[in-house]
Amino acid sequence: MIKVVWVPVVNLKQHQELNRDVDLGGIEILEQEEKQIKKEAAIIEKKASRIIDQGLANMNHEMVATGIEIMVKLGKAEVEVQKLMDKLSNNVESSVKEALDMDTLVPPTTRGGAGRVAGVNIPANIQNFRIKLWTTWESTLTNQVFTACSQIALVQNVLNKTLSNSSMLNVSGIDEKSEIAVLFWNQIDDVMTKYLLQAAKGSSYMKQALEGEYPKLLRLHLDLHKKLKTLNPTDTGSKPIFPSIGKCVKKFETAYLSRSVMLVLDAVREMFPEGEAGVPQTPSTDKVDSLIKLISSELSVSLVDEALTVPVARNIAKAVSLFCQKGEQMLVNTPEATQVIEAPNPSQELNVNVSNIVYYFCDQMKNVVSNLGLSRHVAGIILNAVESGSNLSQQILNPLLASILVAMESILLTIHNEDYNMAEYNGSVSLYLRELQTFTARAVSTYLAPFQNQLQVANSCLEVASRAVGIFLRHATLVRPLSEEGRKKLTADFKTFEDAISPLCAQLSELGTLYSTLRSLRPLIAATPEEVASSPVLGQVIPYSLAIMLLFSWGPSELPSPHESVGWTISKLSEWLDNHSNERDTLELLSGAVKQYEQFICAQNKSSFHQVYPTIKSLIEKGVKSSSSRQRS
Known part of the structure; x- marks a missing residue:
């Protein structure tokens, strides 16, 4: 343990105070004392600096605190801390530069063979080059960047906790509580940004690695930041020392996302070649499986951080939408595609194939989302796009079902034959x-x-x-x-x-x-009209209008059917009923037929109505009353 001599430190401070007030130059005894004090102070400063270095090497809070306190008494704390920051920053910069140096990553013995341009670093094995790049960069982040940040965080902790009441310290213009770790981190972040960009600019292989394998770069920095966050103060109210992951890796995110979206979109476009002669062919399931594998891979590597997964998911959603759009463009919408009389024709077979391959693709996409365990937000982005596949299949089905229904209605209409x-x-x-x-x-x-x-x-x-x-x-x-x-x-x-x-x-x-x-x-x-009128399901399960139309069959020929009362065919009546689903409208139509019957009886001076008449009349009144009460409720 280094023994600290305090008296000379006090004498030096007294001497400095005297010099500020009075010019004592030329007094021999004081000059000798000043030399002695400076000599002792230099020895103490050197020993204090050594204490700090040893304390930081061992991450010993007590030793660092002792060294810093000595520097404060010597009036050298600001200089010492700044010197320490510069030293650590230079060490990190040197390590970062070396880690990204192509001469280091691609030694002459591992470069390309004959014909290589002199001075150009061309990896003979790209995979080995990238493995070495990521291994070296991970080591740099762990052994150099994190270690340096840990040491600065320890110094800040000492400054904030041990010397928080001292007014003698002003490091880099920061008063009160020191934020040197924040400043240091920003400086290191700038250093990494600078050399990563330089490396990408200087080598296409480095650029491809940093952009193409951006998720790996991001994961390494996320791991670093996770470790850095453990250095943040735990006491309530204190600002985090390392609040963010930094900006250096974000420089490569845009390029990665652009590459990613083009990768999946191009894969979709290749499955739907344009300009081919003859009947277009839908993609095979094998091709869809290859696309699914690519999409799954893109999503998997993005899971390092949801901040990356979200834009990647949006890119995937674009690919899903494009797949469905390409399928829609293949559809045949002519009448022959919806015929239901003859055997299925090529147009119908093509539409079915489009529906099936889109369904297969969307079903596989749902499996990808489920298997990767994506968050609800990310899964929603993709599944919303997948829904367009169901819409496309419905778009193909609806005209066909409409044709089937038209045929069924035509057949049902022949009931009157x-x-x-x-x-x-x-x-x-x-x-x-x-x-x-x-x-x-x-x-x-x-x-x-x-x-x-x-x-x-x-x-x-x-x-x-x-x-x-x-x-x-x-x-x-x-x-x-x-x-x-x-x-x-x-x-x-x-x-x-x-x-x-x-x-x-x-x-x-x-x-x-x-x-x-x-x-x-x-x-x-x-059933008899009376039994119909007394049915407990009337007005609930069976609409009044339907029961009343049935009762018309009990009436005489003078009581016109609803369509006859307005001069329509049964088909016209059916069309009208389709467009007037309101029960009250139908009851008014039926009431019109009954009024015609009443007018006929009056015109013929007949003494009575048919026995079904009062039943029909009563049910119309009940129906109108029931529909009115439902509208009010």
Whole structure:
């Protein structure tokens, strides 16, 4: 342990104070004492400096504190600390420069062979060069940068805690609590920025490594910063010594992200070559697998920091959107692509192939997101883009389903060609239902089964089935004339209709309220008007308007059907009902038909109305009252 001599230090300070007040030059005894004091002070300063060096080497707080306190008493603390910062900074700069020196990383024996341009460092093995680069840089950050920062942090800790009440210290213009570690870190960050940029500018191989493998560079600096954060003060209210990772690595992030986005976008473009003659070919699953592998790799290496993962995820989202856009551009939107009469044509097969490859790609993307365990925010960025794939498949399905539905509606419309005024029903299936059953089964197996996303197909078919049920109920209640045997036939049609649409929906209960309406209306086909009016499901499961249209079949020919009352065809009425889903509008239309009947009876001076008239009249009033109360609620 170095013994500190304090008396000369005090004498030196007294002497300095005397010199400030009085000119004592020329007094021999004082000059001799001054020489002695300076000599002793120089010895003490040298010993104090050695104490600080040893203390920093061993990270010994007590030794550093002792050395700093001596320097304070000598009035040399500011100079000593500045000298120490310069020394450590120079050491770090020298190490950083050497770590990025191509002559160090690529010795002559490992450079390219004959024909190499003199003076140019060309790695014979790029992979080995990069391994050495990252190993050397990691060592520099750990052994030089972190060590130097740790030592400066210790000095700052000493200055702040041991000498916080001293007014004698002013290092680099900072008063009160010292922030030399912050200044030092900024200086080191500038040094690393300078030499990293110089290295990238001086060698294309270095540039490719720093930009192309930026996540590795970032990870090394994140690891450094994680260690540096352990040096931050733990007491509440103190500012962090090392508040940020620094700016040096950010210089390479933009280049990396640009390269990354071009990499994935170019991979997508190559899968959809333009200008080729003949029928365009969708990408194979093997090509999609290669793209998925590339995307997974880009996301994986970005996981070192979410600040990097987020922009990479946005790049991936652009690639997903581009894939879907390219697929959409291949689609055929002509009428032949939506026909449901003949066998599938090349246009339809192409559309199905587009839908399937987009579905496969998007499904694989969901697996990537799930397997990498991305944060909700990052996963959301990608999955929002994946949703465009589902939209594209729906865009392909919708026109096809619309064609299927048009065909089904045309078939259902022929219910009015059936004879329901028969004297005897033999139990045979109605012709239109046999046709519907055949068509539905063929449409599903021929046009819908080839789609791989059967869940989406099933959900879409639910909508088609719902629409078909609504159309059937509408036309079934409009059938006239309807004999007692005809009611038996129509009742049987309800059950056959369920079988006919089952290929669209294996569980008809999934149709919800509409299916309940279908099942509840069936027994009312053969029920009396009074039984219909007293049904507990009326106004709840079965709309009043639907029950009233059914009751028209009990009335005389003088009571016009709703479409007849306004001079429409049944098709026109069906179109009107599609555009007027409000129950009150339909009840007003039915009321108009009843008023025509009333006017006819009055014009003929008949004494009474048909027995179904008051029932219909009563149900219209109840329906209007019910719809009014629902609107108010």
